[in-house]
């Protein structure tokens with residue numbers, strides 16, 4: 285057991301859990317014993333009550349403006365690299381080198397799209413989970429296994445489709461991505477669609493549907509319908525929204541709905 289001097293291991297673990305750490309990576313602990321580098325010293329400062337702290341309006345506005353400007357700059361950076369990418373593999377390399385999204389700092393791996401880049405069917409999820417983050421491949425965890433089974437049952441093999449996510453980096457603790465994170469990463473998804481040029485898109489869950497179709501409709505209203513996704517040249521790719529497999533793992537009663545959606549997909553592909 286590691287020497288921790290005055291530090292109490294339970295306090296340290298509690299602090300990690302409180303900070304959103306939900307898994308361990310690597311074999312060796314670090315940064316716990318040096319007093320000058322104590323994790324407890326890095327505990328965030330308590331939030332001051334309004335009465336404790338005079339509100340300096342201009343400073344707050346400046347911070348908001350700086351944050352907004354940083355997001356605008358990151359979106360511009362993402363769009364610039366997308367314009368350079370002439371193939372899915374070029375785009376992958378550029379996204380892996382992109383430093384404009386803070387999610388990359390907490391992620392283990394960049395999880396770019398996978399499967400067949402010439403596929404007729406492109407499936408889009410929200411963001412990598414813990415398994416995907418560890419392996420660098422989309423939909424390899426429990427949701428991915430279920431998705432593979434649904435695809436097979438509908439007559440498609442996972443290697444024949446292209447699978448990607450709105451975000452190529454896992455939000456810590458699987459939290460919901462912020463609007464800014466989605467805005468910065470959306471150009472990567474849109475460029476993948478332009479490069480793959482699938483015949484149809486399947487949107488897995490409300491986050492993917494809302495991000496790509498730029499609406500706020502709940503997935504319960506969107507699912508099962510063929511919607512239009514316009515490419516840059518104004519041609520339309522039919523997009524089918526359905527429930528995310530992770531939702532299905534928690535709500536098995538909805539199985540028939542997702543199954544009906546995949547039958548719609550099968551019918552469309554056979555037409």
Ligand code: URA
Pocket residue numbers: 409410411412413416421422423424425427428449530
């Ligand atoms: N959920 C997603 O939306 N994407 C993945 O890659 C895995 C789980």
